[in-house]
Amino acid sequence: MCYPGLITLAKQLKIELKGVALDEQGICPDSLLSHIExxxxxxxxxxxxxxxPTTAIMSEARRQQIIDICRAHQVIIIEDxxxxLLPDQRPPAMVEMAPQQVIYLNSFSKGAFKGxxxxxxxTPAHLQTAFNSAIRGSVWNISPLLVDVAIQWIQAGFADKALIEQRRLIGQRAQLLHHHMAGMDYSYQEGGLHCWLRLPANWRCSQFVAAAQQHGVEVASAEHFVVDNQASPNAVRLSLGQAESNQQLDQGLAILAKLLKATPEPKRQLF
Ligand SMILES: Cc1ncc(COP(=O)(O)O)c(C=O)c1O
Incomplete structure (x- = not known):
């Protein structure tokens, strides 16, 4: 499973994706190796x-294992x-561990400067020229004014302050999540914008998504994240960042908590 934007992009570019098995630390080395072979x-x-969507954070040891496998088989890593930068503490980025093996991507939209x-x-040095020409052939460049604003804000210390504030706001929302989802089977990591909620056996994913929608709450079905034809888990992804206010999030989570404890409407008979 992965970020749906990548699945859409791969379709557009006719790139075939294969999903590697995930555990609580992300990609599993054994599964990666068998996929590579x-x-x-x-x-x-x-x-x-x-x-x-699973919220997993890979340990440093696991990162090293993945790098070693990719290096041995000449597979370039694209680290999204x-x-x-949202968690206060996290293992080193893979690009820091293997700069010649990793294409590193980041964006201001989740952290310091959403606007x-x-x-x-x-990129690794040997890919620089190819990237330069791909960028020239696609977006050409972004507004230099925006880049200049970002540089000045970073140098003035605003980025650090904005990140600290972002972590504080996410922390408030995480408390609401823990309060409403107590007793449920969910994964959430400090600093995260998402929660991965495994549904109780009486709910099917599509039924739950529809029921939540009827009550005015949007949740993302696991199906959106599934790569190739893998089985879709009976789970949904909740987003803490979309609600306009903590109060709105509180209401939405309260609705979901109530639904989770309820028995779904029986399915209509099909003949
Ligand atoms: C894993 C991942 N990568 C990339 C993106 C895209 O980021 P941006 O909002 O900066 O376009 C997202 C957005 O949710 C994401 O979750």
Whole structure:
């Protein structure tokens, strides 16, 4: 499972994706190895910090294992670190551990400056020319004014302050989450914008999503995140960042908590 934006992009670019098994630390080395041997991929895309949707954070040891496998099989790693700065503490970015093996992506939209909405990347030296020409052939460049604003804000210390404030606001929302989801089977990591909620056996994912929607709450079905034809878990992803206020989030979570404890309407008979 992965960020649905990647699945859409791969479809557009006619790139075949294969999903590697995940556990509580993200990508499993054994599964990665068997996929490499079977499919001979050119690249591995992953989100080692706050995996979307499962919220997993990969330990430093696991990061090293993944790097070693990819290095041995000449698979380039694409590290999507878009939420990487949100937790107060986290293992080093994979690009710091293996700069020549990793294409690193990050964006201001989850952390310091949501409004600037631009991303940045770091590529291994041997890919620099290819990236330069791909960027020139697609977006050309982003507004230099935006870049200049970001540089000045970073240098003035605003980025650090904005990140601290962002963590504080997320912390408030996480408390609401823990309060309403107490006793439920869910994963959440400090600093995260998402919660991965495994549904009780009496709920099917599609029924739950529809019931929540009827009550005015949008949750993302696991199906959106599934790569190739893997089975979709009976789970949904909740987003803490979308609600306009803590009060709105509180109400939404209260509705979900009530639904989770209720018995779903019986399915209509189909003949
Ligand atoms: C893992 C991941 N990568 C990339 C993106 C896209 O980030 P942006 O909002 O900066 O376009 C998202 C957005 O949710 C995401 O979850």
């Amino acid at each position: 079977k499919y001979h991929p050119k690249a591995l895309y992953l989100t080692p910090t706050l995996q979307n 670190d878009v939420c990487g 600037l909405r631009f991303a940045y990347l770091h």
